[in-house]
Amino acid sequence: MPEPITSTAGSASLAVVAVALLGPLAGPYVVIVFAALAGSLRALSSTQTITRSAGAWLVLRCTTLAVVLTSGVSEYLASAYGVAPGDSMAPVALAIGALGNGWKPVFSALSDGVAMLAARLLKKAEGAEGAEK
Amino acid sequence: MTLIHEILCVAMLWGAFCRLVRCNHMTRAGIRFAFFLIGFAACAGIAQPLRAGWEPSVFELSLLIGVVTMQLVTAPRWRDGVPAKFQAGGQP
Numbered sequence: 001m002p003e004p005i006t007s008t009a010g011s012a013s014l015a016v017v018a019v020a021l022l023g024p025l026a027g028p029y030v031v032i033v034f035a036a037l038a039g040s041l042r043a044l045s046s047t048q049t050i051t052r053s054a055g056a057w058l059v060l061r062c063t064t065l066a067v068v069l070t071s072g073v074s075e076y077l078a079s080a081y082g083v084a085p086g087d088s089m090a091p092v093a094l095a096i097g098a099l100g101n102g103w104k105p106v107f108s109a110l111s112d113g114v115a116m117l118a119a120r121l122l123k124k125a126e127g128a129e130g131a132e133k
Numbered sequence: 134m135t136l137i138h139e140i141l142c143v144a145m146l147w148g149a150f151c152r153l154v155r156c157n158h159m160t161r162a163g164i165r166f167a168f169f170l171i172g173f174a175a176c177a178g179i180a181q182p183l184r185a186g187w188e189p190s191v192f193e194l195s196l197l198i199g200v201v202t203m204q205l206v207t208a209p210r211w212r213d214g215v216p217a218k219f220q221a222g223g224q225p
Contacts, residue, residue: 041153041169051154055153
Protein backbone atom coordinates (compact mmCIF):
# COMPACT_ATOMS: atom_id res chain seq x y z
CA MET A 1 0.00 0.00 0.00
CA PRO A 2 1.41 3.40 -0.92
CA GLU A 3 2.46 5.80 1.76
CA PRO A 4 -0.32 8.23 2.63
CA ILE A 5 0.52 11.84 1.97
CA THR A 6 -1.08 15.20 2.33
CA SER A 7 -1.56 17.36 -0.71
CA THR A 8 0.76 20.20 -1.57
CA ALA A 9 -2.02 22.62 -0.77
CA GLY A 10 -1.87 21.37 2.80
CA SER A 11 -5.44 20.19 2.78
CA ALA A 12 -6.01 16.94 4.66
CA SER A 13 -8.53 14.45 3.30
CA LEU A 14 -10.71 12.31 5.51
CA ALA A 15 -8.59 9.28 4.67
CA VAL A 16 -5.34 11.08 5.43
CA VAL A 17 -6.73 12.26 8.75
CA ALA A 18 -7.73 8.64 9.49
CA VAL A 19 -4.19 7.46 8.76
CA ALA A 20 -2.76 10.18 10.97
CA LEU A 21 -5.11 9.27 13.81
CA LEU A 22 -5.08 5.48 13.59
CA GLY A 23 -1.59 4.64 12.35
CA PRO A 24 -0.33 2.51 9.46
CA LEU A 25 -3.10 -0.10 9.76
CA ALA A 26 -5.61 2.57 8.83
CA GLY A 27 -4.73 2.12 5.14
CA PRO A 28 -6.19 -1.39 4.73
CA TYR A 29 -9.07 -0.52 7.03
CA VAL A 30 -9.93 2.58 4.99
CA VAL A 31 -10.02 0.36 1.90
CA ILE A 32 -12.26 -2.16 3.71
CA VAL A 33 -14.60 0.53 5.09
CA PHE A 34 -15.08 2.32 1.79
CA ALA A 35 -15.47 -0.92 -0.19
CA ALA A 36 -18.02 -2.18 2.36
CA LEU A 37 -19.79 1.19 2.30
CA ALA A 38 -20.04 0.97 -1.49
CA GLY A 39 -21.31 -2.61 -1.26
CA SER A 40 -23.89 -1.72 1.36
CA LEU A 41 -25.39 0.80 -1.08
CA ARG A 42 -26.40 -2.15 -3.26
CA ALA A 43 -28.17 -3.69 -0.28
CA LEU A 44 -29.78 -0.34 0.50
CA SER A 45 -31.06 0.02 -3.06
CA SER A 46 -33.23 -3.08 -2.84
CA THR A 47 -34.42 -2.69 0.74
CA GLN A 48 -37.60 -0.91 1.75
CA THR A 49 -36.34 1.80 4.12
CA ILE A 50 -38.67 4.50 5.29
CA THR A 51 -36.29 7.02 6.80
CA ARG A 52 -32.71 8.10 6.29
CA SER A 53 -31.84 6.92 9.81
CA ALA A 54 -33.16 3.44 8.99
CA GLY A 55 -31.05 3.47 5.82
CA ALA A 56 -28.01 4.71 7.73
CA TRP A 57 -28.52 1.92 10.28
CA LEU A 58 -28.57 -0.68 7.49
CA VAL A 59 -25.41 0.77 5.93
CA LEU A 60 -23.70 0.86 9.34
CA ARG A 61 -24.63 -2.77 10.04
CA CYS A 62 -23.37 -3.98 6.66
CA THR A 63 -20.15 -1.98 6.91
CA THR A 64 -19.41 -3.14 10.46
CA LEU A 65 -20.02 -6.75 9.54
CA ALA A 66 -17.71 -6.41 6.55
CA VAL A 67 -14.99 -4.80 8.68
CA VAL A 68 -15.22 -7.70 11.14
CA LEU A 69 -15.31 -10.51 8.55
CA THR A 70 -13.12 -9.26 5.72
CA SER A 71 -9.67 -9.85 7.22
CA GLY A 72 -10.61 -13.43 8.17
CA VAL A 73 -12.00 -14.22 4.73
CA SER A 74 -8.96 -12.61 3.08
CA GLU A 75 -6.63 -14.69 5.25
CA TYR A 76 -8.55 -17.82 4.25
CA LEU A 77 -8.33 -16.89 0.56
CA ALA A 78 -4.60 -16.30 0.97
CA SER A 79 -4.01 -19.67 2.62
CA ALA A 80 -6.36 -21.68 0.40
CA TYR A 81 -5.89 -20.05 -3.00
CA GLY A 82 -2.75 -17.96 -2.63
CA VAL A 83 -4.54 -14.65 -3.26
CA ALA A 84 -2.64 -11.81 -1.59
CA PRO A 85 -4.76 -10.38 1.27
CA GLY A 86 -4.12 -6.86 -0.01
CA ASP A 87 -5.66 -7.77 -3.36
CA SER A 88 -8.71 -9.57 -2.01
CA MET A 89 -9.69 -7.16 0.78
CA ALA A 90 -11.63 -4.67 -1.32
CA PRO A 91 -13.65 -7.25 -3.36
CA VAL A 92 -14.41 -9.30 -0.24
CA ALA A 93 -15.56 -6.23 1.71
CA LEU A 94 -17.66 -5.12 -1.27
CA ALA A 95 -19.29 -8.56 -1.52
CA ILE A 96 -19.99 -8.81 2.22
CA GLY A 97 -21.40 -5.28 2.27
CA ALA A 98 -23.53 -6.00 -0.80
CA LEU A 99 -25.06 -9.06 0.85
CA GLY A 100 -26.82 -6.79 3.32
CA ASN A 101 -29.81 -8.61 4.77
CA GLY A 102 -29.42 -11.47 2.33
CA TRP A 103 -27.55 -13.84 4.63
CA LYS A 104 -30.46 -16.30 4.89
CA PRO A 105 -29.80 -17.94 1.47
CA VAL A 106 -26.08 -18.10 2.29
CA PHE A 107 -26.72 -19.89 5.58
CA SER A 108 -29.27 -22.24 4.00
CA ALA A 109 -26.78 -23.05 1.21
CA LEU A 110 -24.11 -23.71 3.83
CA SER A 111 -26.42 -25.93 5.88
CA ASP A 112 -27.45 -27.79 2.68
CA GLY A 113 -23.77 -28.33 1.90
CA VAL A 114 -23.05 -29.64 5.40
CA ALA A 115 -26.10 -31.93 5.26
CA MET A 116 -25.02 -33.26 1.86
CA LEU A 117 -21.49 -33.87 3.14
CA ALA A 118 -22.81 -35.66 6.24
CA ALA A 119 -25.09 -37.85 4.11
CA ARG A 120 -22.20 -38.72 1.80
CA LEU A 121 -19.95 -39.62 4.74
CA LEU A 122 -22.71 -41.72 6.31
CA LYS A 123 -23.26 -43.56 3.03
CA LYS A 124 -19.52 -44.18 2.72
CA ALA A 125 -19.36 -45.52 6.28
CA GLU A 126 -22.36 -47.82 5.66
CA GLY A 127 -20.71 -49.05 2.45
CA ALA A 128 -17.50 -49.84 4.33
CA GLU A 129 -19.48 -51.70 7.01
CA GLY A 130 -21.33 -53.74 4.36
CA ALA A 131 -18.05 -54.67 2.67
CA GLU A 132 -16.61 -55.86 6.00
CA LYS A 133 -19.62 -58.13 6.61
CA MET B 134 -7.98 20.92 -4.91
CA THR B 135 -7.96 17.72 -2.81
CA LEU B 136 -10.30 19.26 -0.24
CA ILE B 137 -12.71 20.35 -2.98
CA HIS B 138 -12.53 16.84 -4.43
CA GLU B 139 -13.33 15.30 -1.02
CA ILE B 140 -16.25 17.66 -0.40
CA LEU B 141 -17.70 16.91 -3.84
CA CYS B 142 -17.28 13.14 -3.32
CA VAL B 143 -19.03 13.30 0.06
CA ALA B 144 -21.84 15.36 -1.51
CA MET B 145 -22.14 12.81 -4.31
CA LEU B 146 -22.25 9.95 -1.80
CA TRP B 147 -24.91 11.75 0.23
CA GLY B 148 -26.99 12.37 -2.89
CA ALA B 149 -26.77 8.71 -3.91
CA PHE B 150 -27.56 7.58 -0.34
CA CYS B 151 -30.65 9.78 -0.09
CA ARG B 152 -32.00 8.40 -3.37
CA LEU B 153 -31.15 4.79 -2.55
CA VAL B 154 -32.99 5.12 0.78
CA ARG B 155 -36.12 5.93 -1.23
CA CYS B 156 -35.56 3.04 -3.66
CA ASN B 157 -36.98 -0.41 -3.07
CA HIS B 158 -37.30 -3.69 -4.96
CA MET B 159 -40.04 -2.12 -7.12
CA THR B 160 -37.68 0.56 -8.46
CA ARG B 161 -36.33 -0.10 -11.94
CA ALA B 162 -33.09 -2.11 -11.72
CA GLY B 163 -31.26 0.29 -14.03
CA ILE B 164 -32.03 3.26 -11.79
CA ARG B 165 -30.88 1.40 -8.67
CA PHE B 166 -27.71 0.25 -10.42
CA ALA B 167 -26.95 3.78 -11.62
CA PHE B 168 -27.17 5.22 -8.11
CA PHE B 169 -25.17 2.30 -6.73
CA LEU B 170 -22.44 3.10 -9.27
CA ILE B 171 -22.53 6.78 -8.28
CA GLY B 172 -22.15 5.78 -4.61
CA PHE B 173 -19.37 3.35 -5.50
CA ALA B 174 -17.50 6.03 -7.44
CA ALA B 175 -17.95 8.47 -4.55
CA CYS B 176 -16.52 5.95 -2.05
CA ALA B 177 -13.57 5.26 -4.34
CA GLY B 178 -13.08 9.00 -4.77
CA ILE B 179 -13.04 9.65 -1.04
CA ALA B 180 -10.29 7.03 -0.61
CA GLN B 181 -8.23 8.22 -3.61
CA PRO B 182 -6.00 10.68 -1.69
CA LEU B 183 -4.47 7.65 0.08
CA ARG B 184 -2.48 7.02 -3.11
CA ALA B 185 0.93 8.66 -3.01
CA GLY B 186 1.24 11.75 -5.13
CA TRP B 187 -2.38 11.73 -6.22
CA GLU B 188 -3.94 15.08 -7.07
CA PRO B 189 -7.37 15.55 -8.65
CA SER B 190 -7.29 16.95 -12.17
CA VAL B 191 -9.51 19.74 -13.43
CA PHE B 192 -11.32 17.19 -15.61
CA GLU B 193 -12.14 14.98 -12.59
CA LEU B 194 -13.33 17.98 -10.61
CA SER B 195 -15.53 19.18 -13.46
CA LEU B 196 -17.08 15.71 -13.74
CA LEU B 197 -17.77 15.70 -10.00
CA ILE B 198 -19.26 19.20 -10.15
CA GLY B 199 -21.49 18.04 -13.02
CA VAL B 200 -22.77 14.99 -11.15
CA VAL B 201 -23.35 16.89 -7.89
CA THR B 202 -25.14 19.70 -9.75
CA MET B 203 -27.34 17.16 -11.51
CA GLN B 204 -28.18 15.60 -8.16
CA LEU B 205 -29.01 18.99 -6.64
CA VAL B 206 -31.19 20.00 -9.59
CA THR B 207 -33.15 16.73 -9.60
CA ALA B 208 -33.46 16.53 -5.78
CA PRO B 209 -36.96 18.16 -5.65
CA ARG B 210 -38.31 15.37 -7.89
CA TRP B 211 -37.32 12.85 -5.22
CA ARG B 212 -38.92 14.73 -2.33
CA ASP B 213 -42.04 12.54 -2.34
CA GLY B 214 -40.18 9.32 -2.99
CA VAL B 215 -39.02 7.63 -6.17
CA PRO B 216 -40.48 9.38 -9.23
CA ALA B 217 -43.30 7.27 -10.68
CA LYS B 218 -41.49 6.81 -13.99
CA PHE B 219 -38.63 5.10 -12.18
CA GLN B 220 -40.88 2.54 -10.52
CA ALA B 221 -41.67 -0.80 -12.17
CA GLY B 222 -44.97 -0.47 -14.00
CA GLY B 223 -44.54 3.28 -14.39
CA GLN B 224 -44.31 4.99 -17.79
CA PRO B 225 -40.76 4.62 -19.17
